[in-house]
Amino acid sequence: MLKITDPESYHKYVAYVKEHYTPLHSHLYEFNKDVFAPSFRCVVDKKEDLLSTIVEIYPQIYSWELFTAEFCYEFIAEVRHFEKWCMENDIEKRLPNSMNNYGVVLGDFGFYDFLQQLMLEYIKPITTILYPDVGGDSLDYHHSFIVEYALNKDLCLDFHVDASDVTLNICLGNEFTGGDLYFGGIRCAWCQQTPPLKEEEIGVRHEPGHAILHRGKHRHSAQHIKSGERINMIMWCMSSRNQQTPLDECPTWCGNYYK
Template sequence: MKTMEHTNALAEARALEVPSRELSLRRDPSVSKFWNDNRKLLETAWVQWEQENKGNLLLPDESLLAPKLRKVINDAWENPEKETAVADLWEEIIPGVYETQFFDLERLADFRKYLEDAVNSGIPKRAPYGIQLNRYGMMLDPRSEGHFAAPSFQAFYNAIMDRYMRPISRLLLGTYGYDNQTFGFSIQYNPDKDKDLHAHTDASSATLNINTNLPDEKFTGSVVDFYDKASGKTVQTKFQPGKAIIHRGNVPHATHPIESGQRSNLVVWLYGDRMQIPRGSTSSYGNIGSNTIKDVALENVTARQRWSLPDGPKDTVAPF
């Protein structure tokens, strides 16, 4: 009986009539109602999708990530005093913006194939509002309507947020106490649809932006500007395959128009309860004496605290 229910759920999900992009961009109430009314159906459909394809479907896990990053992360969870090795892997672009190799280049094609399989599943998924319904435009977090609810992906997503992003952002960006909540989405830039993103800041304590382009997927344009408030200078950087940039949400940034090819990214946020973010720009590592520190309490955060999980529950509010 249970298998029959799951089979029906997958078929029913594929048969749903999804609200138009126009209705979605207008925030029409019928759109939210559609996703909420069908939430359980869609979640069950994702379970069945995994069951039906378990013989040839990748189950994403930490083995997809760069070996050096995995090692220092595992070492720091075992002994937080080794966290300096984690910080040393990240190259500073400007204060509050860092870059490192996040995915293993030899496994990136496996992950992209998995995303392709999800796109072709026929199960409705909601793209981020304001972003065209392109091939990889999906909401990733359970707080979002129409999110990518495949159990194996959710386990992988939680590992990235809990084991990687949160302690790293605490270490580099001083976000401890403002990082209980998670949010994420995927996006693809291409010349025909989503070309650019104007200057903005994020409603996050920390943003992790991971490029999932394969090494042979070239693109031109789509350079990212980061504005250094202290110096008044703008620094440009270009995403490389499998690399991630982590930055404070309050760092202004913009994406130049993409001219050819396409750029695929996963974008994930951390922020505090009730959407709280730190008052100032602080770092737990390196420049503790910096005059950018506004919240003195963060100076007293221990390594053990940085490498710990939040006690409180996740809320259900989505930024967009």
């Protein structure tokens, strides 16, 4: 089996995949604004305020329709195609993170540049306005992956914070019930274990094609899925500048700062 054990073997792995993997939908790998839902594509084409389509569903949590149903369908098919290719060719499929047991890392089979362009050209202008205090105005790299929830896969995800400055969570599908996101307060590293206040707790329902944008340190969990399968694209967006800034004390953006 082709395995990843260190940075050198990872580079060899990516090169091998690039040379030998034949995409199912090759057009997906080159960014095109046609992937955007009509409402978002409209403001993009007219160079209008990108925030005009975004709804603040709770303080510091935003949502809008981002991708078309066709793109979501084809992207899921591409992920399935890659997973099948890995299994048939005895190729290691990296898990997306330390918490999820199902899914893929999108940079492993060619989607890093696509998502980098999405982040820099369309997400960063939004986060520059919404999250400048945590590096939203200087995002420059990402870790992006697919997570999968179903009755025979991961059922839920425990309460946690992300290893990101800003997280973009896009539901691709399919049909499912349950699996809502639960949020429980923004916390810095000093205060992560403090209990959520009642007014900080909210459940957010996933809708295919829609994005949910939040701070990486906004504590959240994935509630139990009840039926069907939920597949999400997660982008952990990072700022080199913000990641390198030491956190010596509780910052003002922490929900526990004024307590």
